Amino acid sequence: MKFSRETCVALDLADPMAAFRTRFTLPADTLYLDGNSLGAMPANVPQRVMQAMTQEWAQGLIRSWNDAGWYPAPLRIGAKIAKLIGADADEVAVADSTSVNLFKVLVAACRMQQGKRGVILAERGNFPTDVYIASSAAEMTGRELRSVEPDEVLAALDDTVAVVSLTHVNYKTGQRYDMRAVTERAHAVGALVVWDLAHSAGAMPLGLNTCEVDFAVGCGYKYLNGGPGAPSFVFVARRHLPQVQQPLTGWLGHAEPFAFTHEFMPHAGIERMLAGTPPMLAMIALEAALEAFDGVDMQVLRDKSVALGNLFIDLFDQELAGMGCVLRSPRNADERGSQVSLGHAEGYAIMQALIARNIIGDFRAPDILRFGFTPLYLRYIDVWDTIAALKDIIASRAWDTPEFKAKKSVT
């Protein structure tokens, strides 16, 4: 079939998720396809954070750690995220950054293997922080970091592997692992699995416990819309908790933080994954943001995510053929997260030209244009308008200006 803008208008009219868009504050005249980098702001966040500042902090002062529920926030927010990722409420905590949480779980997982196995298995092309942290964790636990191509991971899982550390959805290509198959294979050879859910949580239904995942970490500021640099979450399967000894033994991970004992005794529960005092204003913003998921059926959300991605690829075929763009994401939606990436030799300048028209995706070296689809606030016509703008920019060489070609720091 041939698509038109009218097709997309009709899809929006029939969209069962259309109403959720009103839960967000979005800039007028801007199309935002970068929720995979920084989610848009849920409209309820400012008032909640304002209350936290002017009432809880300014008036309640230190009393608010008890009276305003600050102290239990890492587990309370963790329980809300647990619902979105197929975990139980007492298996998830919110704390620190994804990098820091990854270090905690990798070291803890290596320690559980008691030195029997020499390898942390990772993937080439993973988000760099994952590789850097895995390298440090390997060095500090006397392991070797072995990096293989994503399609070699299953074959590389053997009885030398202590821990395999993967990102569920690749940040560049949107390629998605089969979480169940990889986890099963890892367990079959005696390895533990750590999944980074940075590009998965909030974008699709996840079944950490049905897949028998061991550890996971994830990001608060992408599809969870928690705000810039929002705290991260960490999951530990309940069966592992008694054995988990993570290295960042801050006071909030202690069995009795306010006993102020000299010896560290880890908390029996997921609290043991906490370290220092959490940044409460950022925590509260994330907690408020998660209300955008109230009443959302994650399968319906995934269906729309797939439909948006498929539409983008169909329009790529229909409108951008022969214009120097290549598809860098899987055509098969089952192998894809909630983004579609294109490659183009002038990708950087093209993205700058697109952003100058208030259509926001992002660029990843060397040549990738990334487009993320957040089903809570993205429309089918947004996909149409993005492709139409891309087509015009490439056809007219609107990207070919010194301004758009000048590299600046990008995020």
Add this chain to the structure above:
Amino acid sequence: MKFSRETCVALDLADPMAAFRTRFTLPADTLYLDGNSLGAMPANVPQRVMQAMTQEWAQGLIRSWNDAGWYPAPLRIGAKIAKLIGADADEVAVADSTSVNLFKVLVAACRMQQGKRGVILAERGNFPTDVYIASSAAEMTGRELRSVEPDEVLAALDDTVAVVSLTHVNYKTGQRYDMRAVTERAHAVGALVVWDLAHSAGAMPLGLNTCEVDFAVGCGYKYLNGGPGAPSFVFVARRHLPQVQQPLTGWLGHAEPFAFTHEFMPHAGIERMLAGTPPMLAMIALEAALEAFDGVDMQVLRDKSVALGNLFIDLFDQELAGMGCVLRSPRNADERGSQVSLGHAEGYAIMQALIARNIIGDFRAPDILRFGFTPLYLRYIDVWDTIAALKDIIASRAWDTPEFKAKKSVT
């Protein structure tokens, strides 16, 4: 001399720092002597954070990492803190929690000693998170953690010590180390020094560079008033930066974070102490809060801090003699930070009774009543009124109720 409330009123009238109190939003009818646990809210913070949410996040979206200065924030805020602690602007970064930063610098310092020395020297009675983190850092670098009493530290510094890790001002007693003398002694035996400035930064002038300190970490939410769980800061002396290899190798510590290279290459500067993406709303609150120090002469601030503490002790002698209270802080202000602690067998219940009268200090096990003096917003009459209330509560046994004696979690 005998003090009266009128004496204190006169002291306030003559106080050169009196005007700074208007920079804070303080609850009416409350005396707040717990700024050493959570600083009061600077009045400019809510508007600044609101702007960050409704303009920078909601409207600017991902562009704000560049356009709103989010990306340089860890160093920009670090430079502001550097001025308060006697460091250079390019030696301080803001990131993560104090616990996490302490882990970074302890491991980095141990690595600089190249395994030649077997001991991390710490103090008994330090804030627990410091001890727990030092224990983990020792384990992961093959060191022994040796803990001694504070008055044994100088004697324990010998050529087996790789790193000595101390908190400048003790959280329970307010006892303050001689930073210069300890640092000199440590260097004389070839050890490196890590100072935790949790109870110092923002409360007194500090001279990290004049004392030739190697490493320091500190807290954003106590005397810096950055908000609950505000991000921490980390200092590395410039001369050490090229050798520093901290273990939390997140992407923002990379020489080129957006090159997305597979191998970790630390940034040449203090940026190498960064790990993951910082919680920007909490960062911005801290940055705004630091404006409360604009135009503040840190020596004048210290003079007032000493005067408030001395007044508290004088009034303790004058009003509380024979009531079961003991002084747990040094009488000599040169040995003291910006707090005074009292011991009392019923300290917990007494503090609850005091808080019920809207006079807020805090309690630390087993029997310590802590009173912190933040010169930016505390008045001499507040000290008088606190002592008067303490006297009344103890004399009348107002603390002796089931409500006040029932333990709850405290912070």
